[in-house]
Amino acid sequence: MSIEKQCIICRKTKDNFNDEHVIPDSILGYYHIYSVCYDCNSLMGKNIDCKLTNHKLIELYRYTNGLRGKSGKLPNPFKGDHTMKDDPEQGVRLDLNADGIPVPHFIYRSLSTPGKLQFAIDAKDRNKKDLIIKKLLDRNNLTNDQVTFAESKIVDENPIISGEFKIDFIEFRLAILKIAYEFCVDMCPQYINDTKALEISQILLNADISKMKSSLHFFGDGFNDTIFSAFGKFIDYKNENHYLILTNQQAGKLVCYVNLFDIFHLGIEMSNEKIKVPGKIIIGKNDIQRKMFQTYNIYELAENISRNGNYEFHYEFSSEAEFEQFSLNELRKDFNFFSINGIIPLFDSAGNIKYDDIEQKVSTVEFSNLDGDNTLNTYSMNENLYVRHMPINKLFKVIAIKRKAFPGTKV
Ligand SMILES: [Zn+2]
Numbered sequence: 001m002s003i004e005k006q007c008i009i010c011r012k013t014k015d016n017f018n019d020e021h022v023i024p025d026s027i028l029g030y031y032h033i034y035s036v037c038y039d040c041n042s043l044m045g046k047n048i049d050c051k052l053t054n055h056k057l058i059e060l061y062r063y064t065n066g067l068r069g070k071s072g073k074l075p076n077p078f079k080g081d082h083t084m085k086d087d088p089e090q091g092v093r094l095d096l097n098a099d100g101i102p103v104p105h106f107i108y109r110s111l112s113t114p115g116k117l118q119f120a121i122d123a124k125d126r127n128k129k130d131l132i133i134k135k136l137l138d139r140n141n142l143t144n145d146q147v148t149f150a151e152s153k154i155v156d157e158n159p160i161i162s163g164e165f166k167i168d169f170i171e172f173r174l175a176i177l178k179i180a181y182e183f184c185v186d187m188c189p190q191y192i193n194d195t196k197a198l199e200i201s202q203i204l205l206n207a208d209i210s211k212m213k214s215s216l217h218f219f220g221d222g223f224n225d226t227i228f229s230a231f232g233k234f235i236d237y238k239n240e241n242h243y244l245i246l247t248n249q250q251a252g253k254l255v256c257y258v259n260l261f262d263i264f265h266l267g268i269e270m271s272n273e274k275i276k277v278p279g280k281i282i283i284g285k286n287d288i289q290r291k292m293f294q295t296y297n298i299y300e301l302a303e304n305i306s307r308n309g310n311y312e313f314h315y316e317f318s319s320e321a322e323f324e325q326f327s328l329n330e331l332r333k334d335f336n337f338f339s340i341n342g343i344i345p346l347f348d349s350a351g352n353i354k355y356d357d358i359e360q361k362v363s364t365v366e367f368s369n370l371d372g373d374n375t376l377n378t379y380s381m382n383e384n385l386y387v388r389h390m391p392i393n394k395l396f397k398v399i400a401i402k403r404k405a406f407p408g409t410k411v
Helices: 038-053 055-066 123-140 174-188 188-194 194-205 208-217 226-230 298-306 320-331 358-362
Strands: 015-023 032-037 083-084 087-096 102-106 218-222 241-247 254-260 265-267 281-287 292-297 311-316 353-355 367-370 376-390 394-402
Touching: 015 038, 032 038, 032 174, 038 174, 055 292, 102 123, 174 194, 174 218, 174 241, 174 254, 174 281, 188 194, 194 208, 218 226, 226 241, 226 254, 226 265, 241 265, 254 394, 281 298, 281 376, 292 298, 298 376, 320 376, 320 394, 353 358, 358 376
Parallel strands: none
Antiparallel strands: 015 032, 083 087, 087 102, 218 265, 241 254, 241 281, 254 265, 281 292, 311 394, 367 376, 376 394
């Protein structure tokens, strides 16, 4: 039985949907959605994803880091038509051998002159020589004794090859736009009805680069990573993961940031409106080690980062407004716990210091459980205690303290 629903790209009601890889397979994407129809799915692969997967920087990155695609293949960044430096007429191909080392391969070339048939082939193609000769003879109605053959070009140990790399600075944005759009619709389903969402789905459907350039606003040129520095406290960029971040800018517009292999960094204004993002900010992590895509919202992120050295606090909030104030403060670059000489005190509800040092408290309460591994102990508070958050200088009630043997990790 097939179910009819709307395709998020062509927006037609369809009953034939395919497994859409939001992040392409060949860059090890593990994020799949099922809201793109069969036809659009193949269009996306053919016209959009390839702008990224065939990008020279991606090929070079995967090649130098030995990142094989899911099919096990290493990309060949040296593919294309090259020539010998000392013989610009002689074409050379660079094939990768089983170990991924580029091996030059001379391309068959006719060197015929009037009355004389001659050609050059790669030494590795010797076994094809008879076939080539036969073809040449047949085509020219000649017999063997009327022609001269030259098998030239024994490959040098270190041939000097001329070639060129073409690096695209614009079109790959279309592929990043597709990732951002699909992520937005998946995370905020009401986004599909947004005016800009409609425009973006049209751009993707038609692979319309000029429309993309004229009607969309990008943050960064695609390579500059400073647009991601604000998220540095949550994200560990020193790895091969991809990150997608969805948030409303302070100006109130929905923006999606895409970071691929820490090579491409692009922000795209996805709407002129503020769109309700569940959990205010969503970070999607394509985890190459764990072979999965996982999302974290602000609540989970705040929990991840509300650590100071070896402590992680669990809070109780009296209202959603208090929680929001807390979360927004934790996202600030200048967020910190109030401390004296690096030591965090615990306060009572009136704002007086009750314990000069957390350790004075945790040493008096039994830890309540071991959390998975025994590197983390949880101390539940048996009285009302608060920590002071800076720079807003506000007390938040702590109900438990986790003490870690190791500082927390980023996503
Ligand atoms: Zn469609």
